[in-house]
Structures are given as structure tokens and as C-alpha cells.
Amino acid sequence: MAEILIVDDSDIFRLQLKKTLEEDKHTIVEANNGFHGLETLKSNKNIRIVLCDVNMPEMDGLTMCKKMKETSEIGTVPVVMLTTEASQEMKSKGKELGVVCWIIKPYNGVKLLEAIKKILSRTAT
């Protein structure tokens, strides 16, 4: 089980996602925008996966991914985008920035937990 960072500006979405992930014994850390997400990542080296929205105030999710990539100590943490955005343009940007997978909201709990399991098995040390 792993420490997972949820970055989303919706309080209810973070709470709903937290409940889903905690049922699978993960530990959750939350941030309500990309800027706060970056700060949290820098201060917590135990975070194994980031689940991130695209459209947020202060700093959007793709900008956060770009900043992560530019920062060596957090640049390798896998990012899953969890968003309403589905355009190829956005997905291409995400792919370029190293996003590992893209999920359109609302999420399916079973599929999301399977994806997390897969990512964790890939990055197991």
C-alpha cells in the first residue's frame, strides 16, 4: 500500500476519492491546486503516486507536471490525470510531460484501483 497525493480543487471529489483509496489501505495526502501539490510533494518524499485534476485555480495540473519534471527530486513520481478534459490536445500535452495515464471523470473505483496497483508494481523498489 502507498502514500498517494490527490490534487483537486473540489472538496467533495477529494473526499470521495480519499474514501475509495483508503478502502484499499492507501494513505492519502491532499492539495487543492497545483501550487499546493508541488509544495506537498517537495516536503513529503513518501508520496508514490499523484492523482491530479487539470483545471484548477492558482496552478493547473499540467503546469504542475511541467514543474515536477523540472525538479529532479520529484520528477519521477508517476502522475495520473483524473479530469473532465478529454481533448487529444490536452492528452498529448500530458503525455509529453510524462503523465502515465488519463482517466475521465467520474471515475470507476475498480478500474482506478487496478491502475494504481499496476503503477505501484512497475515502480516497486
Next chain:
Amino acid sequence: MTDKKENLKKLADLEVALQRIIEEVSISQLTKYSGLKDLDLEYLPADHDFSNDHWICMMLIVCPGISISIRCHFSSKAARQLATRVLGSNPSSVELCHSFIGEYCNLVGGGVKNAFASAISSHFANVGHLESTIPTKSPSFDLGNPPSNSSSKKQIWQIKWTGEQIVFSSAIDLDEKKISSSYQGQLDKLIEGISSFKILDSGEVEWF
């Protein structure tokens, strides 16, 4: 038919296609997100009285020549009922209940934006950016009608389920000149793309 008349007819067809997508998405996202089934949609008159104690969540979606304002009008009671369904327990605060409506509007706006993105990417290159605002919630007593030009196409509808309801309103503004230049006179293709858009399956994982 003269070019002018034909163009006006196409703009009217575009409005109808856009309105249909907004309504369809407002129903399907509420079903997907809350799990509520058998939702009823009922159109309300343009002069519907909004002068009740309620809240509004607003969002704007803009692409070249087209501006869509969507508003969800809701009571805290309806928001609490929906939030409880999603969380599986009674939310600890009224803000959390209202947050449900914010996220729901985000899903509706995202669905409309994706219809545009799909129609544009199939038929047009370099049309310009699609933009949307982050949903904002505010209390309202009598400011419920959508702000727009007198020429806007406005629609108001109610989504009902057992014991509760929310009201949606939309205003679509089309700029004839900008549309004509942005879509290279091929409005038919934009209408076709939006009309044939199928609401995306959510929850699927796309690996890169």
C-alpha cells in the same frame, strides 16, 4: 434560399445542436455521478420565477464565435441529498454539499467542451482555443436568470427525482462574423460534429 437566410438557418441549427448536448450532458452526468436513475426533465418558461432562497453555480464555456453560459440553480437540501449519495454518509458541512454541485457543473461543462473538441478536431485545423471557467457558486434570491444579450438562445429546465429537483439554465451566444471566419464557412460540419457527438465513457483508463 438566399445566402443570408441560409446562414441564419444554420446558426439556428447550431443553437439547437448545442442546446441538445447541454441538456443531454446535464442528465447523463447527474446519473453517472450520483447514481440516480429515472430522472425527469421538464422545460420551464423563460420567465420562470427564481425568487426563492437558492444557490447558483455558474460556468462559462467559450470557443471562437460561441459563448455558452450554464447555471445550476439548487437548494442546500437537494445538494445534501446528492452529496450523501456520493459519499455514502451525511456530509459534515453545507459547503461540502454545495461542492457536489460545483463538481457536477464541472462534469457538465467538461462534457460540452468535449463535444466541441471532438467536432473541431474532426473537421477543422487551428480554429483556436476552447476555454472554460472554473465553476463558481454564489447565493441568490432573485438573480437567477442567465445574463446574456437579448439575441441569446436561453433555455431553462428542471431535473427531478423522487422528492427533489435542481434547475438548469443556459444561454448560448453566437457571433455570426467570428463563426463565419473561424469555421471557414463550413458550419454544416460543425453542426454535424456536435450533433453526432456521443457522451464519452467515463472511468476508462487510457495508458500512455
